[in-house]
Amino acid sequence: MAISARNQLKVKIADVKTGAVNSLITAKLNGKETLKATITIDSEKNLGIKAGLDAVFLFKASSVLIATNDELKLSATNQLNGVVKSVKDGLVNSEIIIDINGDEISAIITKESATRLNLKSGDSVKAIIKATNIIVGVK
Numbered sequence: 298m299a300i301s302a303r304n305q306l307k308v309k310i311a312d313v314k315t316g317a318v319n320s321l322i323t324a325k326l327n328g329k330e331t332l333k334a335t336i337t338i339d340s341e342k343n344l345g346i347k348a349g350l351d352a353v354f355l356f357k358a359s360s361v362l363i364a365t366n367d368e369l370k371l372s373a374t375n376q377l378n379g380v381v382k383s384v385k386d387g388l389v390n391s392e393i394i395i396d397i398n399g400d401e402i403s404a405i406i407t408k409e410s411a412t413r414l415n416l417k418s419g420d421s422v423k424a425i426i427k428a429t430n431i432i433v434g435v436k
Contacts, residue, residue: 302432303358303403308332310350315341322346322433324354328398333374334431344435353434361404362425363393365414375426377402384416391416395424402426 308324311331320341322334332354336346346352362373379395379402391411393404402424416422 300355301357302355303405304354304356304361306332306354306400306402308352308354310346310348310352312348313341313346320346321428322352324352326397326400328400330377330397330400332377332426332431333428334433335428336433340433344433346433346435350435355432355434356426356430358392358403358405360426360430361395361402361406363395363404363406363410363414363416364423364425365416365420367423369423371425373425374428375424375431377424377426379422379424381416381418381420381422383418384411386411393422395422397424 308326310324312323314321319335320338324332334354377397379397382394382396385392386408390405391408395402
C-alpha cells in the first residue's frame with residue numbers, strides 16, 4: 298500500500314500504557330529517540346501492539362511544528378531535537394527536512410514562518426508532533 302504521509306518512521310515499541318479510552322504507545326526510533334502515539338484501546342488490541350514489536354509511525358508533514366529555541370514550553374509530548382538538512386521554498390509553503398540522529402522528519406510550514414525563523418541547513422531545531430497526530434501501523 299502506498300501512503301501519502303511523508304513521515305513513515307520505522308520504530309520499535311518500547312512501552313504500552315492502556316487507559317480507560319486510549320493507549321499511549323512509546324516507541325524508539327533508530328537513533329534511540331523516543332516518540333509517543335495515542336491510539337484507541339480497540340486499535341491497540343486489534344493490532345496486537347506490545348513492547349518489542351516492530352511498527353511504523355505515520356504522520357503528515359503538515360502535523361510537524363518547528364521551534365528554534367529551548368525556551369518554549371509546550372504540552373506536546375513529542376519534542377525531538379534535530380538539525381535542518383534542507384529547506385525548499387515554494388510560493389506559499391516551505392518543506393523542511395530535519396535529521397533526528399539518522400531519522401528524517403519532513404515538515405511543511407508556511408514560507409512566511411520559514412522566513413521569520415530564518416531556517417537554513419545546519420540549524421538546530423526542535424520538531425514537535427502531537428501524539429494524537431500519529432497513526433500506528435504493524436505488519
